[in-house]
Ligand SMILES: *[C@@H]1O[C@H](CO)[C@@H](O)[C@H](O)[C@H]1NC(C)=O
Ligand SMILES: *[C@@H]1O[C@H](CO)[C@@H](O)[C@H](O)[C@H]1NC(C)=O
Ligand SMILES: *[C@@H]1O[C@H](CO)[C@@H](O)[C@H](O)[C@H]1NC(C)=O
């Protein structure tokens with residue numbers, strides 16, 4: 001099964017399927033012309049629409065480079081983005097950058113940042129953040145969403161008043177291997193499914209907590225966005241299993257949160273039309289037309305779930321028809337935030353993260369050597385194609401039953417991983433609290449007296465629709481996002497009745 005029209009965008013790549021173009025219905029003929037763009041052009045165009053220009057398609061270094069691969073070893077150093085001259089001093093910040101040599105790989109080294117709590121609260125929870133893509137660096141979130149700093153135009157850094165390091169000790173990892181500064185000399189080290197992804201991350205966490213043993217007792221939370229709707233529940237299950245097996249260090253997993261994620265594709269793809277009608281992107285008539293693609297998508301997704309392999313590519317192809325049909329009617333919207341249009345070729349400008357992290361002085365401070373920073377990797381993305389349509393809701397009920405907290409949140413204006421699709425899978429999930437959760441009243445999530453969202457919860461499960469936000473909630477509503485993290489990790493995310 002070939003993908004003749006592959007396009008990609010920042011956190012969530014869109015595929016223009018080949019079957020779509022050859023489809024025979026009137027509807028599809030109607031939209032065919034708008035999607036006929038060669039794959040490479042499309043990819044380039046979309047990467048540039050986010051103003052990212054990774055020099056390499058993946059961080060694989062084929063020469064005998066100074067990879068310093070020592071299986072199982074962590075090499076970490078303290079650094080300061082502010083240099084030696086500025087206060088606060090390096091030692092006070094508790095900012096670390098490091099490499100971990102993955103023991104199950106040929107030569108893969110996973111890069112991470114670790115920021116200790118800004119308030120010096122050693123008891124604050126430990127949080128790991130995973131950006132999606134698949135194949136986009138978590139540093140994009142670090143600098144544009146929930147990290148300690150934002151980047152000014154002159155590439156200087158400013159404190160982010162709502163960085164999640166204000167309420168946690170937070171880790172940002174570049175993964176899967178090949179992404180960001182995480183590199184290898186061997187293509188086979190790039191994972192192609194969540195087993196590979198979660199094993200690598202689990203091994204990393206073991207080494208991390210060995211290195212920072214003072215944090216082993218702290219509460220631990222797994223968080224992420226977009227394609228991390230796959231990574232996060234897979235990693236949570238992996239950690240929980242490791243704990244049950246009494247293997248290695250017991251990781252004090254308390255919960256996991258997914259923001260605008262893709263978790264259960266068979267439920268989320270059909271929701272595109274509902275969301276589009278509700279937001280007047282398409283008409284009822286369009287919806288009825290596009291709905292004809294839904295049964296085929298759902299059946300193909302189910303086949304993928306049971307058979308795997310190439311059937312998952314078929315499913316992806318088929319389900320993308322739904323999304324593409326909507327987008328071809330909706331026009332030049334920014335599908336991460338339907339309130340916005342892209343201006344010329346530009347939808348977001350994340351270029352400063354590439355400029356900053358490719359500066360020699362910064363690379364020296366971080367100890368990454370002279371490798372390129374790969375903001376988003378097309379190769380990593382391609383490697384994960386068969387993983388895309390799998391359903392990662394399936395592991396969540398047993399985690400809920402074991403008392404692991406689950407927070408699914410979604411910015412209301414995101415189209416690509418929209419809140420309706422997320423609402424639908426969360427409600428369809430079978431667990432002992434399903435009925436009570438469905439019966440739960442929506443309550444107001446207020447931040448400093450401002451209505452910031454709607455919350456539903458029962459027992460360990462919470463669903464939060466965030467107002468005034470697109471795909472990247474902490475970017476659009478930083479204060480609300482931090483408040484959400486604070487309340488949730490303290491077991492106080494309960495809202496007030498409307
Ligand atoms: C890389 O190093 C290995 C062993 O250190 C050696 O066998 C190999 O020939 C080297 N390859 C290149 C391209 O220099
Ligand atoms: C389209 O399908 C959805 C279910 O996926 C349904 O709720 C909706 O009513 C359908 N719309 C039309 C116009 O047929
Ligand atoms: C957050 O927690 C505080 C108590 O610490 C509580 O007063 C407030 O209502 C909570 N807010 C939400 C939205 O849950």
Ligand SMILES: *[C@@H]1O[C@H](CO)[C@@H](O)[C@H](O)[C@H]1NC(C)=O
Pocket residue numbers: 492494495496497
């Ligand atoms: C939310 O939790 C706070 C702190 O535990 C409590 O004071 C408040 O009454 C709770 N609100 C609701 C609506 O349950």
